Amino acid sequence: MTWEAWWSLVVVGAVFPLMAFTRIGADIILLGGLVVLLTLGVLSPEQALAGFSSSGVFTVAAMYVLVASIRETGGIDFIVRHVLGQPRKERHALLRMMVPVAALSGFINNTPVVATFIPAVMHWSRRLRIPAYRLLMPLSFASILGGTVTLLGTSTNLVIHGLLTTYYPELHLGIFDIAWVGIPVAVVGLVYLWLFAVPLLPYRRSASEVFENPREFTIEMMVAPGGALVNKTVGEAGLRQLNNLFLVEIEREGNIVSVVGPGEQLKSGDRLVFAGTSDGAVDLQQVRGLIPSDQSASNLEKDFKERRLVEVVVSPQCQFVGRRIRDGHFRTVYGAAVLAVCRNGQRLEGSLGQIRLQPADVLLLEARPPFIVRHRQSQDFLLISQVDGAARPVHEKAWLAWFILAAVALLAATGLVSMMKAAILGAALSVLSGCCTLAGARKSLDSQVLLTIAASYGLGNALMASGAAEHMAEVLLTLVGAHPLGLLIGCYILVAMLTELVTNNAAAVISFPVVMSAAASLGVSPMPYVVVMMFAASASFLTPLGYQTNLMVYGPGGYKLSDYLRVGGLLNVLTAAVALLLIPMIWPWS
Structure with missing residues (x-):
């Protein structure tokens, strides 16, 4: 040759x-x-x-x-x-x-x-x-x-x-x-x-069976009226540096603040939803100014127009494959918070931030409505499925296509x-x-x-x-x-x-x-x-x-x-x- x-x-x-x-x-x-x-x-x-x-x-x-x-x-x-x-x-x-x-x-x-x-x-x-x-x-x-x-x-x-x-x-x-x-x-x-x-x-x-009960992977707390956290930002309250927990969203007067940033100011009576390990509930109760939520229903089971729960399947091309969720700043990159991770039909336990993503992992995310449109054709995700909403409507031009x-x-x-x-x-x-x-x-x-x-x-x-x-x-x-x-x-x-x-x-x-x-x-x-x-x-x-x-x-x-x-x-x-x-x-x- x-x-x-x-x-x-x-x-x-x-x-x-x-x-x-x-x-x-x-x-x-x-x-x-x-x-x-x-x-x-x-x-x-x-x-x-x-x-x-x-x-x-x-x-x-x-x-x-x-x-x-x-x-x-x-x-x-x-x-x-x-x-x-x-x-x-x-x-x-x-x-x-x-x-x-x-x-x-x-x-x-x-x-x-x-x-x-x-x-x-x-x-x-x-x-x-x-x-x-x-x-x-x-x-x-x-x-x-x-x-x-x-x-x-x-x-x-x-x-x-x-x-x-x-x-x-x-x-x-x-x-x-x-x-x-x-x-x-x-x-x-x-x-x-x-x-x-x-x-x-x-x-x-x-994966849907694994994710069907939000109470299994979220912890809900309330900002005590007149407490030490009122009018403080999330960053000043130390709620962004928790070891095993992520602050996912805030319910305030019937509205929702999703994908919470460090500059968000806390108000009296705010209900905070955290994702992470059950051990984290003990840590939260030690935070001065936070008290257990008095609501019987999970906040994630409520319908808010500013919030969507979606399941995504991780693609082999996803930039987070092999990386820890916390290290890659998942929330910053996608504008969505990870609530839970399912692999081989089992929800992964432990700190969410320490999980290294693999291809075909199913993530339950809390995101704003534009997330679905923005990432539906993203190479990072093989599939994006909305959990808490109806299917997309049928348009009048389907017959023409x-x-x-x-x-x-x-x-x-x-x-x-x-x-x-x-x-x-x-x-x-x-x-x-x-x-x-x-x-x-x-x-x-x-x-x-x-x-x-x-x-x-x-x-x-x-x-x-x-x-x-x-x-x-x-x-x-x-x-x-x-x-x-x-x-x-x-x-x-x-x-x-x-x-x-x-x-x-x-x-x-x-x-x-x-x-x-x-x-x-x-x-x-x-x-x-x-x-x-x-x-x-x-x-x-x-x-x-x-x-x-x-x-x-x-x-x-x-x-x-x-x-x-x-x-x-x-x-x-x-x-x-x-x-x-x-x-x-x-x-x-x-």
């Missing part, structure tokens, strides 16, 4: 473990690898930056705007309200939830679908008296299965199709072409979940315009029609995903241009045998394993040139391998980290890693068997 090929292998070999075992963002790691290869001269500037002008990246970006228009107009909420209903049996409930989720995920990125369904399903489960853990994992898996039905279902499908048209301009797939495999895979997967998901899942306590998406699918399916042009046209119409604001469109663009895809293109180019992909293909063929079916199975296993460890987009894009080189060595059509990579990249059922929707339900459902292995293991085998059986029948080797 040439020195360029060796350096390409070294960089790619370093990229995967860094993405799998560190908290550094995938986009930063991949861009770093790209810079190294560019600096060493393995890649020319044109090759390194080719991903930033690829059709796949622009198509994915436009689809984010289309999905944002449906979310902003309440299009998904409208469907949620009309499909869940009032089933009488648990299996009926599973069916009523999974089928529409899978259908929606065939046309919309499954992350917003699951994000919208989770709060509705949590409320629905309480009304039906079905434990939430029996519904949330099937919800995530149904969305993943639905994403395999069309090219629009996941960003990975669009990216792989973009690579196909780049490497082989004469080849392409229609939006519904993969449905010949996707529908059987989805049906088999949904039937399996319907029959076996509930029996296989042991009892788990959901759905019509635009349907028009995009129709234009691309009929071949009148390319998929990229159809998506960009749809995104422009969404903004011009008012279905999505400019600010909403800008926020909808997930820069980390887009940068990850673009940088992955560059690394794939390095493998191809340097000849490293050909050598890796030879190794792959040695392992699986020089037979088209053996290569197909090996390709599926390779991509499915990588997607459990790193992002599915990176796994697919970097594997693409290797698999294409192997197919070229055998002299067979690349189409079966392109399609099998789409399905393998979506086969993320074994771990919560393999797919974002899995991580979104992990905390709220109170799951453990063993639950994903127990339910997702056989599901992985079933979906692989169906895909590997059907793909060669529909896309032959020659």
